[in-house]
Amino acid sequence: MPSQNSPIKVGILGATGTVGQRFIQLLAVHPYFTIHALGASSRSAGHEYSKIVKWKLGTEIPEHVKGMVVQECRPDANGFAECGVVFSGLDHDVAGEIEFAFRAAELVVFSNAKNYRRDPVVPLMVPLVNPSHLSVVNHQRTTLSPPTKKGYIVTNANCSTTGLVVPLYALEKAFGPLETVMVTTMQAISGAGYPGVSSLDIMDNVVPYIGSEEEKIEWETSKILGGVTSDGQGFDLHASDPIKISASCNRVPVIDGHTGCVSVKFKRHPPPSPEQVIQAFKDFRCEAQDLGVPSAPKRAIVYLDAPDRPQPRLDRDLENGACVSVGRVRPCPVLDVKFVCLIDNVRLGAATSSIMNAEIAVERGYIEA
Amino acid sequence: MPSQNSPIKVGILGATGTVGQRFIQLLAVHPYFTIHALGASSRSAGHEYSKIVKWKLGTEIPEHVKGMVVQECRPDANGFAECGVVFSGLDHDVAGEIEFAFRAAELVVFSNAKNYRRDPVVPLMVPLVNPSHLSVVNHQRTTLSPPTKKGYIVTNANCSTTGLVVPLYALEKAFGPLETVMVTTMQAISGAGYPGVSSLDIMDNVVPYIGSEEEKIEWETSKILGGVTSDGQGFDLHASDPIKISASCNRVPVIDGHTGCVSVKFKRHPPPSPEQVIQAFKDFRCEAQDLGVPSAPKRAIVYLDAPDRPQPRLDRDLENGACVSVGRVRPCPVLDVKFVCLIDNVRLGAATSSIMNAEIAVERGYIEA
């Protein structure tokens, strides 16, 4: 297994962006991934990282990254060939082609971009939910022309989807399939990247629209909560028990942390009581925890008993941003039960998910040490 | 009828509070209501208004109000006896007793407080929705001991309820009864009064809980959307077609303007299409408009076609804060249709509703000029 003495070199695509900066911040203190190559736009390529990044995090740029020379996002650029994993924080307008090229060059790509999420042979993987989907990369490789030996792509989910599916998975695990889910999100500005949301648009305001976000939640949830098909070549999309999902997405003046107000209806009659639901959240344990991968949180779901929690400013740092916090479980007069959930959209909602996904892949032998 | 030459004197209870200040701002330019008496706590009584108020509005204190001497909130305090209407912006912890005393003293009270909203003989009146409820005050007077000749109480609804029932009423008027309503609100800080929400609680944050707000929405909606019983002595609470309502309420860092994400299901099958719903919102007209009372908006509902509207900062001033703005009508994968609504919580959600209710009462002869 890898270790600090026997590390795995990693590359970061989109290293100067919001997600890229988080990758760097988190990987700089990782027990066995070591930052080896940074990719960004050709405008930045050739320059020292600290010279061209607009670093927006409250911690300093890791010392050994400051002087690294940024490369173009090409698999033949200096350093990528030696990488056991390449993390992608690229914008979707360029992610499609670049990630394709990296995979074709026999590189393993763990991506935060949306481009391949709906691809029928690419795992859409939330580390606290569906690590079993990883196995489909074996088939993925064979579908390419030419087939790859090592190269494949795994994506993580949209940030607000991730915050939703973790508690939904806990519920399905404890009580069987859900029939209906309604969610209204209140999403942080950091979800839109940098410069992202103009301050004139969001100060003293709510914007009740985030382009294509509702569709992402409504679609991705079924892929993630569903299983692998029996032939191991794809995903069943929860098809035998289709879930009706309705999402309403809002941008609010919060820096980090997406909050969701969720109501659910179970297939099971009678449904579990609110007390049983609370217990299920408190008891929830997932495979990433059992595997003990380095970024796995101690508690995948933190259930908060106070009547006014979770709150983004107070709870987004729980478990170093790697959990979903949940509170306010109570009866829903329309469906069965409603509750509030919160995710740190830039950590578990983005970079932390990619990294934990890769850690699971290492553990399972899908990434060579 | 009253006019600037033949005005109706009005009193304001809780004149130094957030709602009281709005009453003063709005009534200072009213065509026939003229501010005659100001009531506040005994600590403020005896002082000039401008000396003891912490005025928090962006307009100046009306010149003729500055020097008015504040009274205690007692019906025998100087000035109240001559008032044709007394508006109450009192806090609920004192509103119950004070409003009771004013009514007993043969004064007409239009209140923004919650105390009498569930009283079976007190109209819970949203001026753009249910002015017909006003007639029950005749019966209200007879139930008191001793019965009053003139004195009665009318309340307006909770601010977030008001923002919801206007579009719901438009839908019921056009398409018949609703079966199910789900709403998630994102409510402004001004709804909590002053000092109200601590800045440490709400900056860069969402608080997914507002005490008893969800219950208010879930209960008040049926009283408002329902009719008067056939004997004219009470309210039917929409009982023949009960509506299932589920509300989730959140405080967000917005100064004024409550936003709601709403999904509805109609009794009618098939339900109206989104296009028909949009048209119903655009065509909506209500009795307050037909009566032409001074505070009635030109458009009771302003439907906004842009995909990202309504937004509190941009739309709360539409129609001088006396309308509900609505947008984003689209199919709901779970219920029938979903949309976004916005209300200025301190105007139509509070002071403007009380004033417009009183204007309707003047027009209908329930207040003597």
Place this chain on the structure above:
Amino acid sequence: MPSQNSPIKVGILGATGTVGQRFIQLLAVHPYFTIHALGASSRSAGHEYSKIVKWKLGTEIPEHVKGMVVQECRPDANGFAECGVVFSGLDHDVAGEIEFAFRAAELVVFSNAKNYRRDPVVPLMVPLVNPSHLSVVNHQRTTLSPPTKKGYIVTNANCSTTGLVVPLYALEKAFGPLETVMVTTMQAISGAGYPGVSSLDIMDNVVPYIGSEEEKIEWETSKILGGVTSDGQGFDLHASDPIKISASCNRVPVIDGHTGCVSVKFKRHPPPSPEQVIQAFKDFRCEAQDLGVPSAPKRAIVYLDAPDRPQPRLDRDLENGACVSVGRVRPCPVLDVKFVCLIDNVRLGAATSSIMNAEIAVERGYIEA
């Protein structure tokens, strides 16, 4: 003189931008200026205004402007030739050439852009301070090649400079020249245009730097407070009594309204007392008021006695945004006196200044009715 029956047609350059929108909002209700032509980038040209503008004001787009077809910013584009004045809200990167071309085409340009502010024959005019500078346009015309008959340019000052020079002018008028001025500004995000400041940069933050803003304040103040040279051909830059000025500029999370903390030292010994300074602010009257031009505020300076005023959210709407509000006059342990001033940066700090400047020019015969 012009009137509603005999209006003056005006054009607006940069009509879709932040300042352009304010021009439209304010001019739509002007007693004698009537919006006749709108100029914007070639991308917008040819389209109806309401179709391409991202309208960001809390009032609706004026009805008759919605359908106006936007032109390119060329003097020969449809409509500009008939305009008695052209207002410019252009960005500085294009304002220089476009305004030059409009002037050469015999059009009168009142600009909010910075490009010509330091031009020795262009008035840098704050309507509440130095309307006498207007006379230099006569000489300006003769310096051009070829000289113009009608065309000239007048600029207004930087928004934060404007907020500073109005109280400084009141002090110099009452007590003679100032020797030293120190100012620290806390400036609103709207000063940076749209999209302008990213929300990730300013929420829960202060940015202690605004590019070249300190230099503008330090330089423009002397031109504005100085007089016209004796030959009438330029400006004396307050040269006989040079003022030492030091500015520190900060961006803060405020939507509209620039606040300044100012300390001043007078040449006069002993200096006026704080009480005398307060009286001078309260007594201040300026030429724009004497002329009675339509946009002149009733009070050019509003002095606020409360110890914690002015505040941007509460005071920026005073006098419809056309005044400077001042408070907290008190002794300065280092210089003589310190105080706080506030300007609505998008009205008196930008569009209102241009419009009031033009009104003065109409009154004085520099613009033909």
Place this chain on the structure above:
Amino acid sequence: MPSQNSPIKVGILGATGTVGQRFIQLLAVHPYFTIHALGASSRSAGHEYSKIVKWKLGTEIPEHVKGMVVQECRPDANGFAECGVVFSGLDHDVAGEIEFAFRAAELVVFSNAKNYRRDPVVPLMVPLVNPSHLSVVNHQRTTLSPPTKKGYIVTNANCSTTGLVVPLYALEKAFGPLETVMVTTMQAISGAGYPGVSSLDIMDNVVPYIGSEEEKIEWETSKILGGVTSDGQGFDLHASDPIKISASCNRVPVIDGHTGCVSVKFKRHPPPSPEQVIQAFKDFRCEAQDLGVPSAPKRAIVYLDAPDRPQPRLDRDLENGACVSVGRVRPCPVLDVKFVCLIDNVRLGAATSSIMNAEIAVERGYIEA
């Protein structure tokens, strides 16, 4: 010396307040201070800490503190007698009497309250500036009646004063006495405690007034930057070189971190150049660092070269909130040099200062292990 195996028990007065919570957060991970007693109002006394605190920090309540029973703030309450130090985060309205009583009971009090700051025998100690003042506690004990053997009080400075005096001390150390200091502060809401600033007062706003804050900065600075009198019995208040100081204080919508815009004039002629000033900030080292006390930052001043730094949201966490960050050194057209400084007002500006002061006292033998 104390250690984890041989710890010093500490008490915390005002344990439920904003500063008290920070004390708990910081002391819970301290190498040798161990939380032994918690004091709060009589309303809270007798209850478990986690039951009555409104915990407002983004980290969880330390596990072993949750169940601690809160005491009244009396020296004879359970636990205080065994404490080597008692930290006080009390409000000033009760701090005077309580701290007096604790000292009289032979307890050592390190206080964040303002009550004893101007006491001529109480050190006003900023750990990065004037640890030498500590020696005056010997004399302090003898002035009491009856004199104490062990008990004394040390206070730390006001949060905004602390952010100012650290860079001023660096300048005086490098270049000799200052003649003049002008500072405008932009202070965070957390400086006002909880509930503190109402959100209605500060959202989209600046409040240019903080009660008695300007006087604190103007007075405290001289005590801190001055020395101990030659007889060791008091403080010289920088009297031989009096500094003229003018402060203007503002509240801004920032959660944590006070920013200051500072201009200074040196006695020395010619003054140091901006480059020399920058170098002095970069080279600055203080006694707390030399002593190597646990809370001492690696860098007491972090000089930031970027033109737009320091910024509260990005830089308040530098050195775990225990340093002052400085930037934008440049010439001042009025005085000599101006710059921007930033302090984490709740850490170095409050709890961290008290703790580091106590660590220095341990190191110097003023607190018994």
